[in-house]
Amino acid sequence: MKFHSRSVLILVLLVLLLVFLFLLNIRLGSVRITFSEMLDHLTGSHLLTDEQLIILKKIRFPRLVTAMLAGAALPVCGLQMQTLFRNPLAGPYVLGISSGASFGAAVVVLSAGASGMVASWGLALSSWMGAGLVMILLLFVSMRIKDVMTILILGIMFSSGLNAIISIMQYFSDASALKSFVIWSMGSLGNVTGSQLLMISVAVIPVLAGTLFYPKMLNGLVLGEEYALSMGIRIKRSRIIIFATTSILAGTVTAFCGPIGFIGIAVPHITRYLLNRADHRILLPATMIIGMVIMVISDIVSRLPGTDRILPINAVTSLIGIPVVIWLVILNRKSQAF
């Protein structure tokens, strides 16, 4: 599996696109802050006003970095799940991670009934604990169960069970709490504060970097666990690594941003199509970059430039992503990703 210069070229172009989108995103907003003003501020020749600084530091930068972290993390989870389960429909949430996070959020929002809690630490931590609980359950199960497909089915069952409990909680909660919860479940990048962003970064960045160290293991799993075993891959250990990283990445992002659908499943497919490769040494970094690009675009769209309204991010990722995937799958026969 050699690196092709074509793949490298595509990656370089995508990184350039990402840089462009980063700059575009940070400039965008109702308060006008131009690049030259930012540059002048950095060189010290002309300082920005306090209001401009607060907007940049407390609002635009955290949400942009959050978007990039979520955009890198969720597709990596999806890629790992698709490879491990050898199923093109697998995504970061098949194991019930988002249901665990939602359950944690529901406990705080629906039982506390306070809409002011939405942006708080309590919500994020409770949600994080929900995801962590599912992860512990999964790791426990994966140590005991031989067949990986059984684990997939159990994951879906966990997920459905938790969703059922959440429905019951919603049914018995009052209208304002219900609305807060529904809004949380639509996903948002804007509620993350600076200290929360630090928390997300600490959880997500080392794990993302870590995934770059085991492409060989994922490549070995492409033919299924039996072949992986015959080629010297430790099956149980790789399952634990994959479940643990997926839980941390998807759980953290969901805890702080709410469930963000679609990109976790779609980005790995888009990546395979663009690069036309199955080697995880290139798929892993490429998936992160493409995920970041799509997430930053989604964030720009969700802020409806020119207006002061914001769309739920979950809806935007789906609305701009679905046509892309339909185009890949239906109009382009080359994209037989699986």
Place this chain on the structure above:
Amino acid sequence: MEPANTDPIVNLEEMTIGYVPESVLLEGINLSVMPGELVALVGRNGTGKSTLLRSIMGLLPVMEGECRLFGASVRTYDLRRRARMVSYVSSQVPAMPSITVRELVSLGRMPHTGWTGRQNREDRDMVRKAVRELSIEHFLDRKVDQLSDGECHRAMIARAFSQDTPLMVLDEPTAFLDIPNKYELIRILSRLRDGGKSIIFSTHDLETAWLWADKFWVIHRGEIREGAPEDLGMRGVFDDLFADSGITFDRSERRFVPYFAPRGTVRLTGKGGAVMNWTRTALDRLGFKTDQDTGDPAIRITSQGEGYCWQVIRHQTEKTFDSIYSLARFLIQVE
């Protein structure tokens, strides 16, 4: 002769196999494979062929007894070391993501590369050699899901070959292949054997395997016997292998023939040579014995222009047919 060549590569001693202790498939297995041997494992569906192969590989735990690979118990092997000793192709073609044949064959180098999976010159040479040995050069850049069954089997075996192991274990490599591909595949296996590999493969194509295998392992009635196919044939091991399904082993022709319900004897006369032989084959298939002097109805083959015609005389009435097919239809209907 080097002493290494006299030690078996695989040695099974009183081995018991199965998935759970409550359902043992085979017990008391004593078998061996010598270096450079091509071993064909045969037996009916569900008799434990795949289980045996997977147990030898160490993919399933050996329940009792011992499975020794290269003198050491398979239990004691470190996974990576084992992966350099034995390679495996399962009977099911896995559903694969869009991976090219080249990428697939490269996967075989996994036990030899470092943690990054980066391949050095030696790895790339071995991949090229695997491609050459299995003659898959012309579809290297195709996606695996676009291959025919024959191409797919060859690509999967090339992956195992590039793993560069002295022993290869192949589960039904000839399944779903047409007749030329079956012969071609077994011939390739025999060529790999001649190149020094030991190969164990399971198959349902006894007649093909017979042409090239050094040794057969035959599972029948809960027992497994080994020996040259001729040894086993002489001992009558094949005679009742498929007995309950109406197939018998014809020792003189060295092939399996179905049992045809007898329908009587017909008198067959006329033009000899190929046309007579083909007609007799058809009558055999329908369960008719043939005789030159007696029998009913009487069939006479004559030339007619470029072709032939078959006259059938039955109860003083005569009918003429212009093909074996129409003759056969008539004979079945009058029965």
